Amino acid sequence: MAAERPLYLRPPPLLSSIPRLRLRHLTLSFLASLSVILSSHLLLPLLLLLLLPPLDLAGSSRRPRRSVVFVLSPELGVDGASSPSAPPIPSAPAYLLPAAARPHPFALVHAYSSLARRSKLSSSRSLSIFQDLSSSFSQLASKISSSSSSNLDDDSLRLLEKEAKEKIKTARQIISESKESFDTQLKIQKLRDTIFAVNEQLNKAKKLGSLSSQIAAGSTPKSIHCLNMRLMGDWINNPKKYKKLIPNPNSPALINPDLYHYAIFSDNVIAVSVVVNSAVKSAKEPRKHVFHVVTDKMYVAAMSMRVWFLRRPPAHGARVDVRSVSEFGFLNSSYSPVIRMVEGGRKDLDLLEYLRFYLPEMFPKLRRIVLLEDDVVVQRDLAGLFRADLGGKVNGAVEMCFGGFRRYSKYLNFSTEAVKEKFSPRACAWGFGVNVFDLDVWRREQCTDQFHQFQNLNEDGLLWNPGTVLPAGLATFYTTTKPLEKSWHVMGLGYNPSVSQDEIRNAAVIHFNGNMKPWLDVALNQYKHLWTKYVDSEMEFLPLCNFGF
Known part of the structure; x- marks a missing residue:
């Protein structure tokens, strides 16, 4: 062809x-x-x-x-x-x-x-x-x-x-x-660059939002500052009257180990009053409940707290003992690494938060005590916590973990040898807020000394974030914590708007942990009434300080 x-x-x-x-x-x-x-x-x-030039394929066997x-x-x-x-x-x-x-x-x-x-x-x-x-x-x-x-x-x-x-x-x-x-490759690269830039902006906005929330949560509202000033002014105007009313901290009624003792560390007068008021109203035998309130060493905080409870003592025979940090002589820089760091200029340590690790020394006569934080509301009688079987453990607490969340790996830095050798990253974390401590076992296990060792190791902040007290508790009570039934302590009302209403109704204690505290304007409105109903509205200074409860 x-x-x-x-x-x-x-x-x-x-x-x-x-x-x-x-x-x-x-x-x-x-x-x-x-x-x-x-x-x-x-x-x-x-x-x-x-x-x-054209190729000559005439000599090729291939088809033209x-x-x-x-x-x-x-x-x-x-x-x-x-x-x-x-x-x-x-x-x-x-x-x-x-x-x-x-x-x-x-x-x-x-x-x-x-x-x-x-x-x-x-x-x-x-x-x-x-x-x-x-x-x-x-x-x-x-x-x-x-x-x-x-x-x-x-x-x-x-x-x-x-x-x-x-x-x-x-x-x-x-x-x-x-x-x-x-050019699809150029479009893909441009889209990746856009996504990266948006993520950077989102992370920056989250950090700024978190910082703003922390500032709002840590600030003192004008109404609370006004209340402190009025209470302090009342103390100055009537010093003799109030000094006669201050109870002796060593009186048998305050150190009787057969009573139900609570420890609260705070200088927020209105918050502590809600905790005490809700616990007394929920108690079956209020006269057996004793509340030990420890405030900052500042004169204003201690005096205003005392004046409040002297003017508005708890009902039905319950007792409140208000003391300042400075009244515990053993709490000095030579004994406590926390106080040494605070006095050395550490601004990220809240001394009141860390005083919970000295409960056996602060109350040497007591055998068991329940720690309540100032942002909780008691809805059920807590006497059952003093009869709970801790199985020879020091700390009874409600666990927070579910699935892979809120494990020890979230709170401790496992890239350091000191943490990696002593703890498991899969260990379940528990929460502060409602904790029952067996002080006799605490003394026997020398938990305060263990806390001092961990605190010294974490002086540079490499083991955990020193701005929060929970990691120190997880480290100190790693093998000495007994899980409690979850209804004793329901958390999240200070940040989670989706807490189940059934859980709230059945809870012994509800906890407003988070930055949206119920006494702040940023509080979650669906939960705020659970706190405000225990505010002592008959206190004459509240209307004068524009509390909008």
């Missing part, structure tokens, strides 16, 4: 009048520039095949490849034919194109314009740009065709070449700017 006859590329008539060297220079410059503009991997093989002829026409753009019967044009130079070659760059401009229309780009400007680009090259081809009948001199050729270069330069800039619309 006869080999297929090749088809030929017929250049426009104008090009036949241009000197061969100039024609070749203009054509190659134009095509190379346009290939860079379009950045098309399909155009590069075409240019190489145009520059390389079909040839295609492309005829440049200003009216038709680029046409292709596969018929082997087309006659050759002797007067025109022939450039053999294989079938693997793709259309001329002019056709690629039309293709980009067609792609923009089919894709329905959101930006009409992009579509208009490609249409104008296609029209520009069509006009250039038409101009060349219309001038083919006349001989062009060198000046005309230079003008034509200058015009072509300007259009190519414009096309390069336009397509470079529009390349993003067709």
Whole structure:
């Protein structure tokens, strides 16, 4: 069978009048520039095949490849034919194109314009740009065709070449700017950069929000400050009256181990009054309940707390013992590493929070005591905690873990050898707020000494965050904690708006842990009434200080 006859590329008539060297220079410059503009991997093989001489495959055993002829026409753009019967044009130079070659760059401009229309780009400007680009090259081809009948001199050729270069330069800039619309990798990278930037902004906003919440939770509202000042003023005006009413801390009624003793560490008068009031109202035998309130060594905090409970003593025979840190002589920098750090200028340690680790020394006559934090509300008689079987453990507490959450790995730094050797990262964490301590077992296990060892190891803050007291408790009572039934202590009312109402109703104690304390304006409204109903509204100073309860 006869080999297929090749088809030929017929250049426009104008090009036949241009000197061969100039024609070749203009054509190659134009095509190379346009290939860079379009950045098309399909155009590069075409240019190489145009520059390389035709391959002689006559001696090859392979089947001859079909040839295609492309005829440049200003009216038709680029046409292709596969018929082997087309006659050759002797007067025109022939450039053999294989079938693997793709259309001329002019056709690629039309293709980009067609792609923009089919894709329905959101930006009409992009579509208009490609249409104008296609029209520009069509006009250039038409101009060349219309001038083919006349001989062009060198000046005309230079003008034509200058015009072509300007259009190519414009096309390069336009397509470079529009390349993003067709480059999926660039879009993906840009999307990744956007997501990363948004995540950075989100993390920054979370940190700022957390800092703002901590500032709000740690600040003293004007109403509470007003209350402290009025209570202090009342003490100054009537010092003799109040001094006579202050009970002896060593009186049998306050140190009787057969009574139910509670420890509260706080200088928030209104919060402590709610804890005491709710516990007394929920108790079956209020006269057996004794509340030991330890305040800051500041004179104002201690005196205002005393005046409140001297003016508004708990009902039904319950007792309140208010004492200042300075009244416990053993609490000094030579004995306590916490006091040493605080006196050394550590601002991240709250001394009142860490006093819970000295309960056996503060109350040497007691055998068992329940620790209550100042942001809890008691809803059920707590006498059962004093009869709970701790199984020889020091601490009875409600566990917080579920699944992989709130384990020791959340609170302790397991990248340090001191933590990795002593604790398991999967150990379940428990919470402070309602804790029953067997002080006899505490003394036998020397838990205070263990706390001192861990606190000294954590002086640089590498083992845990020293700004919170829970990690120190988890470390100190690691093997000496007995889990309590969960209804004794329901947590989360200071940050979680989704706490079950059934859990709240059945809870012995509800805990407003978190930054949204019930005495603050940022409190969760659905829980605030659970706290405000125990506020002593008959206290005469509350209306004067604009408490909005």
